[in-house]
Amino acid sequence: MKHFDMKAIQTALPYPLLVDALAQGLQQFAETPARSFFSPNQDASCVMIMPAWRPHQMMGVKLVSVWPENNAKGESAVSAVYVLISCLDGRPLAVLDGTELTLRRTAAAAALAAKRLARENSETLAVLGTGSLSVPLVQAHTDTMRFKNVLVWGRQFYKAQLVVNQLRELGIEVRAMGDLHKTLAMSDVVAVATTATEPFLKAAWVRPGTHISLVGAFTPQMAEAEPGLISKSQLFADCRASVLEKGGEVFQAIEQGLILDSDIIADLAELTAQPDRSWRHDAQAITVFKSVGFALLDLIAAELVIKASR
Numbered sequence: 001m002k003h004f005d006m007k008a009i010q011t012a013l014p015y016p017l018l019v020d021a022l023a024q025g026l027q028q029f030a031e032t033p034a035r036s037f038f039s040p041n042q043d044a045s046c047v048m049i050m051p052a053w054r055p056h057q058m059m060g061v062k063l064v065s066v067w068p069e070n071n072a073k074g075e076s077a078v079s080a081v082y083v084l085i086s087c088l089d090g091r092p093l094a095v096l097d098g099t100e101l102t103l104r105r106t107a108a109a110a111a112l113a114a115k116r117l118a119r120e121n122s123e124t125l126a127v128l129g130t131g132s133l134s135v136p137l138v139q140a141h142t143d144t145m146r147f148k149n150v151l152v153w154g155r156q157f158y159k160a161q162l163v164v165n166q167l168r169e170l171g172i173e174v175r176a177m178g179d180l181h182k183t184l185a186m187s188d189v190v191a192v193a194t195t196a197t198e199p200f201l202k203a204a205w206v207r208p209g210t211h212i213s214l215v216g217a218f219t220p221q222m223a224e225a226e227p228g229l230i231s232k233s234q235l236f237a238d239c240r241a242s243v244l245e246k247g248g249e250v251f252q253a254i255e256q257g258l259i260l261d262s263d264i265i266a267d268l269a270e271l272t273a274q275p276d277r278s279w280r281h282d283a284q285a286i287t288v289f290k291s292v293g294f295a296l297l298d299l300i301a302a303e304l305v306i307k308a309s310r
Contacts, residue, residue, distance in 0.1 A: 002094040004305055009100040012308035013301060015143040018108040019115070023272040025300035030054045032296045034245075037219075044068045044197070046219075052295035058306075059085045060299040062098050066218075068195040076132040077195055078102060084302055096302055103133055105301040106193075106293060107140035109238055109268060110213040113289035114189050115144060116271045117236065117279055118211035122188035123148045127163075128180070128201070128224075130154035133193035133215065134163045135170075141191065142172055151187065153177040181205050192216060192224045199249070201225035203232055208284040217248030218292040225288075227253035233286040234279070235259070239294040240267040247290045 004012070036049040045067045053059030064080035071077050080098025085091070125147045127137045138150055150172065154160035157178040167174045177183040184190065184205045192201060193215040201224055206212065212233070217223050230253040237243035243250050244261055253259045266279065280287060 001092050002309065004094060004096045004309070006097045006100040008309075009097050009104065009305060012305040013101075013104050013108075015104070015108055015111065015140045018104060018301060018304060019112045019140070019144050021304045022105070022108055022112055022268075022297060022300055023275070025303065026269040026272050026296065028054070030296050030299060032239075032294060034242075035295065044195075050293075050295040050298060052299040053087060054299070056087050058093065058299070058303065059087050060295070060302050061085070062102070062295065062298050064098060064102060066195075071131055071195065078132060082298060082302060084306065094302075094306060096305060098298075099132075101298060101301050101305075102293070103136045104140075105297045106133060106215060106291065107136035108301075109291060109297055110137060110191050110215055110289065111140035111144045113213060113236065113238075113268060113271065113291075114141060114191075114211055116275070117234075117287040117289060118145070118189045119209055119280070119283055122211070124151065124187050124189070125149070126151040126153060126177070126183050126187035126190045128153045128183070128190060128192040129194040129216065130156070130159035130163050131193060131195070135166050137191045137193060137215070138167055138172060138174065139170070141189065145189075147189075149186070150174045151177050151183055153180055153183045184210070194224055195222070196224050197222050199223040199226040201229060203229035206286055208286065211287045211289070213289045213291060214247075214249055215291045218246055220246060220248055220251040222248040223252055225249050227256055227258050229286075230288060230290075231258035233288040234281060235264050236271065236279070236287065236289045237264050237267045238289070238291040238297070240264050242292050242294050243267075243290050246292045250290050
């Protein structure tokens with residue numbers, strides 16, 4: 001049985017290759033049952049079990065934990081382990097660093113959606129949030145799209161500056177921001193990744209033509225953007241069923257009667273099945289890609305890791 005640590009995952013999954021693999025892998029048949037959700041401490045922390053498989057090929061199972069209070073200690077809120085099993089004889093094939101796998105596939109999925117939905121003349125990328133996804137989101141977007149400016153905003157400016165320092169060490173020029181309203185006024189593509197339970201992204205602050213990826217809110221009780229933003233936008237999902245069940249902003253907008261289930265125009269598989277289609281109504285439309293994560297993304301990334309090792 002093979003073991004792939006963080007460095008091995010990073011080496012095997014460069015973002016341009018991973019983005020292409022997601023686009024192709026989503027078109028191939030796989031079984032992806034609903035994830036199991038557990039709250040062992042009866043608070044904001046949780047554990048999820050996420051399986052997916054291709055019959056007679058491989059099955060992957062991710063055990064992922066989310067502990068939001070870790071952010072206050074300077075530690076990652078998300079950690080995970082991933083196991084691949086042969087569907088031919090049931091033997092375990094590999095154990096992978098599920099944390100790095102999750103970070104990279106999440107960032108790659110957001111970048112893939114941005115490639116399909118953002119305006120072609122988009123010049124400025126903003127990442128909102130300073131957690132473990134902030135660096136991967138910048139990397140994934142700048143590796144697969146061209147931006148003249150990259151901004152990172154955080155509630156605490158010094159944390160945004162820490163992210164900027166990390167990115168500069170990777171050769172990416174970035175600017176730290178402390179004013180959210182100003183950040184949004186400057187941005188064409190916005191990726192949001194926080195553990196917020198109360199919406200902080202105001203609909204009135206988002207300028208026409210912006211593309212937004214909402215990555216952080218993965219339960220009905222969480223929200224990064226106010227529901228009013230959802231109702232004034234073209235809405236897309238990583239996985240339609242999962243977003244309707246767990247995507248906080250979308251779930252809340254439906255509950256408040258602002259949108260219908262049918263207002264989700266397409267999911268990531270549909271977006272990638274028609275790569276030449278223009279999904280935007282016009283250049284002034286706001287597009288929102290809501291992501292809660294689903295198990296097939298992990299399986300596609302893990303398949304690519306195994307392929308690279310061979």
